[in-house]
Amino acid sequence: MAALSDDQPGFAPDDDVPIGYMMRTREYYAAIGYTTPYRWAHYTSAPFQPLQKPLDQSRVAIVTTAAPFDPAKGDQGPGAKYNGGAKFYTVYDGDTAKQQDLRISHIAYDRVHTSAEDSGTWFPLAQLRRLAETGRIGSVAPRFFGAPTNRSHRVTIETDAPKILRRCRADGVEAAVLVPSCPVCHQTVSLVARHLEENGVSTVVMGCAKDIVEHAAVPRFLFSDFPLGNSAGKPHDVASQAFTLELALRVLEQAPGPQTTVQSPLRWSDDHSWKRDYSNADALGTEELARLRREFDAQKEIAKGLRERVA
Numbered sequence: 001m002a003a004l005s006d007d008q009p010g011f012a013p014d015d016d017v018p019i020g021y022m023m024r025t026r027e028y029y030a031a032i033g034y035t036t037p038y039r040w041a042h043y044t045s046a047p048f049q050p051l052q053k054p055l056d057q058s059r060v061a062i063v064t065t066a067a068p069f070d071p072a073k074g075d076q077g078p079g080a081k082y083n084g085g086a087k088f089y090t091v092y093d094g095d096t097a098k099q100q101d102l103r104i105s106h107i108a109y110d111r112v113h114t115s116a117e118d119s120g121t122w123f124p125l126a127q128l129r130r131l132a133e134t135g136r137i138g139s140v141a142p143r144f145f146g147a148p149t150n151r152s153h154r155v156t157i158e159t160d161a162p163k164i165l166r167r168c169r170a171d172g173v174e175a176a177v178l179v180p181s182c183p184v185c186h187q188t189v190s191l192v193a194r195h196l197e198e199n200g201v202s203t204v205v206m207g208c209a210k211d212i213v214e215h216a217a218v219p220r221f222l223f224s225d226f227p228l229g230n231s232a233g234k235p236h237d238v239a240s241q242a243f244t245l246e247l248a249l250r251v252l253e254q255a256p257g258p259q260t261t262v263q264s265p266l267r268w269s270d271d272h273s274w275k276r277d278y279s280n281a282d283a284l285g286t287e288e289l290a291r292l293r294r295e296f297d298a299q300k301e302i303a304k305g306l307r308e309r310v311a
Helices: 021-031 125-133 153-170 183-198 210-216 238-254 286-310
Strands: 059-064 092-095 143-146 175-179 202-207 220-223 260-263
Touching: 021 183, 021 210, 059 125, 125 238, 143 153, 153 183, 175 183, 175 238, 183 202, 183 210, 202 210, 202 238, 210 220, 210 260, 220 238, 238 260
Parallel strands: 059 143, 059 175, 175 202, 202 220, 220 260
Antiparallel strands: 092 143
């Protein structure tokens, strides 16, 4: 059999691989003038809690980094610019029996290739309810839980994750699906998943930032190679959202041990060029970098004011 040559057709392009968000964001912030690199949470092992009951007898909760819509907090609609005023800094919960309006304008999802029009791509409550109705899961927990997107590892580990655990225990939660949207969101839910798992709650993270989640070493991870903001499936594509959640639940049931990653077979599109754009400093000119620095500084001041009011 003849050997394949380097230029033989049929191979995927070399850059059609999962985005390295840790490196991409590190280079981006360095380019706009922040010279101290952020240290991402890093573990080399993970806790693992097998399901204590079959999934069709288990109560399942959602942990989200999306924020409840508040019309007093500025533009939070589809395509809105980054809105630091819509951030939240304490764990919250919501009633899963009611219709929810959760938005992601406060976090750094991919605003070029997705517009945040369909909350089903980041908050799979409708799909989880459907699975409860069909008997695929035992029940949906009475509350879902909002995890603040916090750059502080210590606050997430020592404050926010324990609060979510207490609420899970109060609601009799046996398994949790954690759904992030931005790079730091992926770290946040990874740390929460580790804490839940250490304390008897089985978890699966559904996400799009493979490097961040695996760097933090979670028990189970369903990776979708989609733009950030679409961890639960494609927008306006119910079949995609149903498939993605079902695959996550299979990972929850069947993972042989900790640090199990399964990649969804779904592709965002045949054109992989979207992977070149997110926070790509090499594609930005000097004036654009200066503008982004001014905007980032302004958002930092907004966030500082919100944190001080919460403290």
